[in-house]
Amino acid sequence: MITTYVNSDEMTMIKSDKFQYNNWVNLIQPSREEMEEVAEYFNIPIEFIEDPLDPEESARIEYDEDTNSTLIISDFPIVDKNIRQTESYITVPIGIILSKGYIITICSHEHDMFNKLINRKFDLRMKSRFLLEVLLTVSTKYNNTLKKINRERVKIESNLRHSLTSKQLYELMEIEKSLVYFLTSLTANGDTIKKIFRSRSIKLYDEDKELLEDLMIENTQAMNTTELYTRILESITGSYSSLISNEMNNIMKVLTLFTVFLTLPTLVFSFFGMNVHLPNLTWIGTIGVAFVMMFLTFLFLLQRNIFK
Structure with a gap:
């Protein structure tokens, strides 16, 4: 899909049905014909349009x-629609192409990042400013998404204190996976921002440099x-893994104790039931011997603090 924006007389952004000088062309999930049309009209390499559509x-x-x-090319977070059990995030690339007379943005997924930019006055001739505004929107989206992820983590952690289920652990795993995507993409985005600062192909004015510094601060904040959150989550998952292991050991200890106490009467009755010469005992005496052995075993285990 191709959407073209131009400036009105009041410097607001309005849609246009044709390409023209100093316009912004936004490509969302473009077809092959649309990519070739844009590449030919604006005289840009077709690879510049194809590369941002590659999720890798x-x-x-x-x-x-x-x-x-x-x-x-910069990565931004979106909800992973392949995961339906919980809200999980991945990162996808967005491409911005700048040249004299045009701005082109390309993405393989629908998004709402440009809504604020479209609904305000902005001079499309300020291409470097447009680039920085888009990247700042990306960094802000990371920080906002991280706040949502942290609220979800706190909620899951609160539920874990009352009951431990595999569903909750699965949700924590999805959060951890999202944070891995974020950290990898934010690191690459940070390197790209530094290269923009040193790039000769992108002309930055004094106001642009101030915006670039804000962008670097926002991206660094998202990385930190x-x-x-990754360290906190690793600590939580490690603690609950130890808790699960400890509960499993306690269950096995209880089952072992039951096995021991149930085995002793069976051993006594089997012993006196053999067809050999043994002291004559009534069935009450046999039960008494079994209880004595169970009591002695109980005292032995009690001295070794097995029941704590």
């Missing part, structure tokens, strides 16, 4: 001298928060 593509910045265009 890593964040980076690339410049093409022949067409004087720059591709910036992700690392903190």
Whole structure:
């Protein structure tokens, strides 16, 4: 799908039905024909449009001298729709292509990151500012998503204090997986932001540099928060794994004690039931011998603190 935006006289963004100078072209899940149309019209490498559609593509910045265009790829978080049991997140790439006279954004998933940008006044001629605004929106989305993840973690942890189920552990596992995606993508995004600061193909003005510094701070904050939540989650899962192991050991100890006490009467009755010469005992005496052996075994185990 292709959506084209241009500036109105009031510098608001309005949709346009054709390509023109200083416009913004937003591609969401484009078809092959749409990709070829945009690449041919704006004279950009077709790879610049194809690469951001690859879910495995890593964040980076690339410049093409022949067409004087720059591709910036950054990862942003979305809900993993393949996981229905709980809310899990993955990261997907978004591409921003800048050149004289146009801005192109490409993504393989529908998203709402541009809503605030569309609904405010913005000069599309300020291409470097547009790039930084998009990347700042990405970093902000990470921080907002991390807050949601932490609230969910606290909720699960509270439920774990009352009852321990495999469903809750599965939810913690999904949160941990989401944080791994975040940390990997945020690290790559941070490297890309640093390269933008040193890049000669992207002209930054003084106001842009201030925005870039805010972007670096926001991305670093997201990275630090992700690392903190990851360590907390590892501690929680490790503690509950030890708790599960301890409960299993207690269950096995109880079952073993039951086995021992049930085996002793069986041993006594089997012994006196053999067809050999033994002292004559009534059935009450046989039961008495069994109880004596059970009592002596109980005292022995009690001295060794087995019942604690």
